[in-house]
Amino acid sequence: MRFPKITSLYGRIFAIFWFTMFLVLMAVLSLQHFDPRKVTDIPQPHYDRLVSARDQVQTYFSDQTDINSIVAELYRSSMNLDHRSDRRGENDVEVFITDQDGTLITAHEKRYSNVKALKNFVTNIDDADTPKQRLYGKFMFAGPLPIHLANKQYLFYLSVKWNRPPSFLIQLFDHPFQLLLATMIVSTPLLLWLAWALSQPARRLQRAAQRVAKGEFATDPELEKGTSEFRQAGASFNQMVEAVNQMILRQQRLLSDISHELRSPLTRLGMANSLAQRKQGVSPELTRIETETQRLEAMISNLLDLSRMQVDSHNKREIQPLQSLWETLLQDTQYEAEQVGKQLSFSDIPNRSLSCYPPLLMSALENIVRNAIYYGHSRIEVSMKEVGDQISVRVEDDGEGVPEDELEAIFRPFYRVSTARDSHSGGTGLGLSITESAIRQHSGSIRAGKSELGGLLLEVQLPLLPKS
Structure with a gap:
């Protein structure tokens, strides 16, 4: 008979729980059969020795006819039954003769040390035709066997001192706490295996969620293994990842189509403006048209670059040391700052690595540093330090800064600061938006604040890979 395969999570928990309880119950019920006190x-082998002892007694007293004399002599003599005496004078072996009703044949019951135990043993035997045994204290009672003495039929019992130390099972029966401990030892491996089996798919799902949080939108077939609940959750998770990937690709395609459609009339507008300037000469109005056309072209290019980098950042992640990402960039910008009469200083770069799409992350820092060079008066500082498992990058300048009520708004697309900081920049208002998007795609954060140098402070935090 084949049992159906249990694939449900709750079904497995239920089955393993009851299987464990069944094993414990069977152990408790079966242990009593090994208790020598029952x-x-x-x-x-013990039965053969019992029969041999009975035969010795029966042969030795075969010619006597007085049962009381036989019992008295049997008490005084060891009858070569491995008789030994302990220090207290108790016999290691005692022979008991009873009638068919179980009444002890003796004129001096007080001579026997285990009369009460014998009487209890006799009353616990259901079938006198089947010999049994039972432990009473230190003595193992066995019997009865039919024996022919003094021309009559009697019953033969034997009591042997049990010299073995208390067994493990007897200790369990005498100490319920030890029985409970033994039960826990038996059931713990099963419960540990159950916890491990249930946690495996949960850990796989957790790792997949962490990858998505880092911007790695990749499906994992391993998620669709295990119990039905986890298989369904894994399938739904993979479908979600596929849907996000499709959404990003559709966004990329839409922006590409919009760019193509917008660039065609912009090109024609530029050509028409050039022709107008040739015919009419340069005028403020035509110059303004040319400027706005170039600005629109720059916006479209920035949007396309942002969309392209977003797609690539999901699909082209790699592990990079911080030095290879930013050291050359900082050296180049330091040289450029010197060319315009400004001073750029940067701290040592920590010897750590992170998982990233290098072009996007390099572009993010480059945008921040070049903004600081552009708006700073004479001094720019870049500092990096480890904060736990994160890298903190601070870029500060001594420029005009940004009003406090606009610090959060500067990361919005196309936002223009209302002060002189941005009134003559000619920018599109997408630089910090692209930077913020790049940082967020790498599970980081960016904030703006007031620098101690007097200008703007931009602080970036990114997660680092654990130290190897």
């Missing part, structure tokens, strides 16, 4: 069948 009436049990006599093992064959």
